[in-house]
Amino acid sequence: MPARRGEKLREHILWTAKDVFLEAGFERTSMDVVAQRAETSKRSLYAHFPSKDALFSGVVSLVRELYLDRLGSPEDYVTAERADPADALVRYCGRLLQLLLWSSSLRTLRMGIAEAERVPEISSGYYEAVFEAPMARIGAYACRAWNLTQQEAREVAEILVGRTVYPDLLQGLLGVREPIAERPDEATLAADVDLDRIAASVRRILPDAPAS
Incomplete structure (x- = not known):
């Protein structure tokens, strides 16, 4: 070679x-x-x-790009069979949670948390990719699909991620729930996360959204 x-x-x-x-x-x-x-x-x-710090920063950037590429945007979850915007949002939040519960993601998050005090700029950049970027995409989608203001859409995104992602993610980080061992595939989304619970949250937060 x-x-x-x-x-x-x-x-x-x-x-x-x-x-x-x-x-x-x-x-x-x-x-x-x-x-x-x-x-x-x-x-x-x-x-x-x-330096090792520079190498670690490069690895975090690589992981961030891979993560965002695999996650995509809520519009990517709209299909001919699933044209309901609420359903696309449910599946997007489900995919976000699925990717974060992957064992590799959990180990990376734990490492970022452990190094946050020493290299805060690296950890803050990872936070921006893992949480801020998805919330921005949810907010932008909510603006278009439900005709919300930017402020309303931001609040919806924060509440939705807080209800559908954070509780399970915290359990994963603390080892309370089993991680997803293999690289998460969108085809196994319904088996890996509770989409019904996420759908209920979407309907509570966006009450005029049609049921998924």
Whole structure:
């Protein structure tokens, strides 16, 4: 196999480092181990990432991009068979919860929480992607689908995520509920999360929304 260089090597290092960080945690992860697992030299590793903090920041950015890409926007959940905007919102919130309950996501969140005091800018960036960006997408969708003001839509998004995501996520973070072991597939959404409970919350928050 030809040697990786440039951007391909950087991406390979990030994927490798993600696994090492999740396995060992930040403190126990060493640049030596990352270089060894990535099958590259320490010199090449430091050329791309001058410190472990820089490497960790790169991994968080990678995870953030993957997460948002997999989640998409509420409009992505509107289909010919499911044209109801309330149903699309239910499935979007369900997918958000499903992705967060994945064992890999929970480990990443725990690591971000553990490092929040030391590297707050990294943790705050992860929070923006995991919570703020989805709430912004929910708010924008609610504005269009229910003709709400931006302020009303923001309040709806905050309440909806608070009721449908936070309780289960907290249980997952504390080990009270079993995580989703395999990478979550949208096809198993109904089996992984309680869509009926989410639908009930949507109807309470948006009382004029048709039942899903």
